[in-house]
Amino acid sequence: MRRTPTRTAPARAAAVFALAALLAGCGLGDEGPDDGTVTLDYLSLAWQAESVEANKALVDRWNAANPDVRVRYVQGSWDNVHDQLLTSFMGGEAPDIIHNDASDLTDFAYGGYLADLTDLLPPELRADIPEQAWGTTTFDGGVYGVPFLQEPRVLIANAALLADAGVRIPTTDDPWTWEEFEDVAADLTRDTDGDGETDTYGVAWSMSEPVSQSVNLSLSTGGQLFYRDGGENEVRYGAADSAVAELIHRQVNEDGTAPRSSLGMGGSDTLPGFFADRYALLPLNFSFRQQVAQQAPDGFGWSVLPMPSGGGDEGLAQGVAPQTLSVAQDSDHRQAAADFIAFLTRADHAVELARGDWMLPTSTTALADPSLSTEELGWRTGVELAAALRPSPVLGVRGYPEWKDKIATPAFQEYYNGAVDLEDLREELTDDGNRILDRYQR
Numbered sequence: 224m225r226r227t228p229t230r231t232a233p234a235r236a237a238a239v240f241a242l243a244a245l246l247a248g249c250g251l252g253d254e255g256p257d258d259g260t261v262t263l264d265y266l267s268l269a270w271q272a273e274s275v276e277a278n279k280a281l282v283d284r285w286n287a288a289n290p291d292v293r294v295r296y297v298q299g300s301w302d303n304v305h306d307q308l309l310t311s312f313m314g315g316e317a318p319d320i321i322h323n324d325a326s327d328l329t330d331f332a333y334g335g336y337l338a339d340l341t342d343l344l345p346p347e348l349r350a351d352i353p354e355q356a357w358g359t360t361t362f363d364g365g366v367y368g369v370p371f372l373q374e375p376r377v378l379i380a381n382a383a384l385l386a387d388a389g390v391r392i393p394t395t396d397d398p399w400t401w402e403e404f405e406d407v408a409a410d411l412t413r414d415t416d417g418d419g420e421t422d423t424y425g426v427a428w429s430m431s432e433p434v435s436q437s438v439n440l441s442l443s444t445g446g447q448l449f450y451r452d453g454g455e456n457e458v459r460y461g462a463a464d465s466a467v468a469e470l471i472h473r474q475v476n477e478d479g480t481a482p483r484s485s486l487g488m489g490g491s492d493t494l495p496g497f498f499a500d501r502y503a504l505l506p507l508n509f510s511f512r513q514q515v516a517q518q519a520p521d522g523f524g525w526s527v528l529p530m531p532s533g534g535g536d537e538g539l540a541q542g543v544a545p546q547t548l549s550v551a552q553d554s555d556h557r558q559a560a561a562d563f564i565a566f567l568t569r570a571d572h573a574v575e576l577a578r579g580d581w582m583l584p585t586s587t588t589a590l591a592d593p594s595l596s597t598e599e600l601g602w603r604t605g606v607e608l609a610a611a612l613r614p615s616p617v618l619g620v621r622g623y624p625e626w627k628d629k630i631a632t633p634a635f636q637e638y639y640n641g642a643v644d645l646e647d648l649r650e651e652l653t654d655d656g657n658r659i660l661d662r663y664q665r
Contacts, residue, residue, distance in 0.1 A: 261292045261556050263563060264318035266299045269580065271513070277579035285566055292559045294320070305624075312336040312551070319554040320563060325359040325370060325618055326435075326544040332367040333621060338550040339365035343561035351570060356585040359545055359614040368547030371568045372582045374509035375530070375608040376440065376541055377601070382524035384411060384423065384503040395529050395607040398539060401444070401470055404531040408480040411503040427485040427493045427502035428471055433635040434627045436506070439542030439615050440467045443533035448652075449616040449623075455664045456620045458656040460649040466533070468638065469645065476641040486639050494518055506530065509605045513581040516600060527601025529608055539608060542615035545585060583609055622663035630656045 265282065269275045275298070282296045297318055299307075305327050311317040317336070331337050344366070349357070352370065360368035385392065388410045393399040399407060408425025415422040430436070438448050446464035450457050474481035482502075485493055490507045491514060497505055498520055505511075515525055532538050548567065550560040566572065570588035574595065577584040583605050584590055590609055595602050617623045634651040637643045643651075 260290070261559055263292065263294050263320060263554075263556060263560050264297050265294050265320040265563070266297045266318040266322055268299045268301050268304060268322045270301065271580070274576070274579040277575045281567055281572055281575070285563060292556070292563070294563055308336075312553075315553060317551040317553065319551055319556065319560045321549045321551060322546065323368070323549060324544050324546050325368065326615065326623075328360060328367050328547060328549065329362065329619055329621060329623065331549075332362045332365065336552055337367040338552045338554065338557045338561075339367065340369065340550060340561055340564075341366045343550070343558055344369065345565050348565050348568060351588050352585045353587060355613060356545060359543070359618050360547055360549075362619050368549040369564050369568055370545035370547050370585050371573060372577060372580055373543045373545040373585055373609075373612060374582045375543065375605060375612055376436065376506055377509050377604065377608070378528040378530060379497070379505040379507050379511065379515055380526045380528050381497060381500060381503045382526050384500060385526075388503075392526075393528050393531075395539065395604060398529045398532040400534055401467065401531045405470060405474070405478070405480075408474060408504065409478060412478075412480045421479060421482075423500055424482050424502050425480040426474065426504040426506065427488075427496065428475070428481050428506060428639070429488040429490045429493050430471075430486040430636065430639055431489045431492075432632070433486075433639065434631045435544070435615070435617070437468050437631075437635050438617055440530065441465075442540040442542050442613055442616070443467070443530070443537050445533065445535065445537050447616045449620050456622075456660050458626070458653050458660065460652050465645060465649070468635070468648075472639055472641070472645075475639060483640065486636070498523060504528075509583065509601075510581040512600055527604045529604060539611040540613050541611065542617075543612045544615045544618060546580075546582070620660070622660045626656045626659050630659065 267278050269278045279296055282294050286293050299322070304323065308317065308321065308323070308331070312331070328337065348369070356370045356373070357366065359370050360366055390407045390410055411423065411425035412421060413423040414420060441448060441464050444463050444466040446466065448458060448460065448464050450459050471481070475483055475486065485502070490505070490511050493502060493505050494514060496502050498518070512527060519525060529539055530541065533540070548564045550557050550564070554560050567576070568586065570586045573584035573586045573589040574592045577589065578594065583595070589595070590606055595606050597603060630651055634643070634648055638645070638648040
């Protein structure tokens with residue numbers, strides 16, 4: 224899933240401008256001026272120090288071992304990367320190797336901007352990454368990216384508050400059901416000083432970007448939202464699709480176990496309240512553990528728990544859109560670019576990248592590395608959840624970005640805030656949403 228640092232508006236503008244300038248300067252497989260050395264541009268969206276350091280170190284190792292095919296590290300930004308890449312593709316100046324995430328590949332793949340990697344990758348790499356992960360980057364039979372990092376949604380828990388309430392601590396083998404989670408959130412919600420105001424909420428749902436959570440968590444209850452009918456994508460919003468959204472709506476608007484104020488927050492915004500015992504549980508992406516570890520007050524106890532299970536065959540299933548590495552179709556050296564990707568995602572290197580980004584590698588061999596199976600900082604919980612991760616239903620859906628921005632985001636925000644009911648939400652997502660999808664399928 225995409226990692227987006229918190230930035231101010233001026234910082235975002237500066238980052239976008241800088242990325243545009245960098246991409247404009249990228250060549251596609253430049254030849255060295257004198258000795259015929261190939262130089263490949265690698266656009267990396269790593270942004271935190273550990274991740275940038277790991278990426279640059281691997282580039283240096285490649286260059287030391289491959290003097291005839293050198294890689295030039297280009298620092299990019301997640302901010303507005305889709306628009307900047309589109310501009311660079313259309314201008315013939317895209318980087319050879321592109322770091323992105325699976326949810327952003329669909330239009331680029333169908334638009335002919337990305338190379339099909341099917342015949343460019345070594346068999347051992349294909350075999351080491353599970354087919355369900357390859358399913359996130361495969362469109363019309365072609366493979367347009369290597370899915371190399373992924374992260375589940377987890378519960379970050381205030382250990383002291385859970386102990387005080389005496390609630391059962393879930394594990395991946397024996398998780399809470401969604402019903403049990405609802406009861407636990409009620410047990411954790413407290414008016415500690417008796418003034419009639421809630422001092423501690425059981426859970427805080429950060430919903431500034433509500434769509435991916437609402438879609439991906441629906442898989443645990445058998446939902447999907449996007450369905451194929453006659454070869455075309457269709458939005459449906461039945462009981463299985465809406466079960467988790469209905470629970471969140473109840474917690475905010477009926478039970479009072481989740482604060483309305485957190486709905487407009489990003490994940491980082493909820494951390495101060497978490498550290499102040501304002502919230503007992505935070506549903507967050509796995510990589511947020513880094514911020515928790517770095518920002519938690521001395522002596523603050525926290526743990527990583529699995530998201531609730533929908534029961535049945537779905538269990539702990541949830542959708543993900545992994546981070547990906549792709550090759551530009553216009554690159555003059557597509558095989559060399561694919562070779563670098565294979566080097567970067569080799570199992571031992573994938574462990575380095577995963578630890579630098581506080582995420583999980585998709586590589587089966589890398590996931591078995593002992594450094595990722597430690598109880599410390601919740602790594603083991605994440606590794607145990609890896610088998611339950613599924614391609615997000617949004618992947619491969621043409622028109623999804625427009626549906627998300629114009630229809631789903633405001634509709635979910637209104638529903639969670641209690642401004643509209645479930646039937647209104649269903650009508651907006653399906654009736655208005657399918658009109659958008661139909662345009663892309665004509």
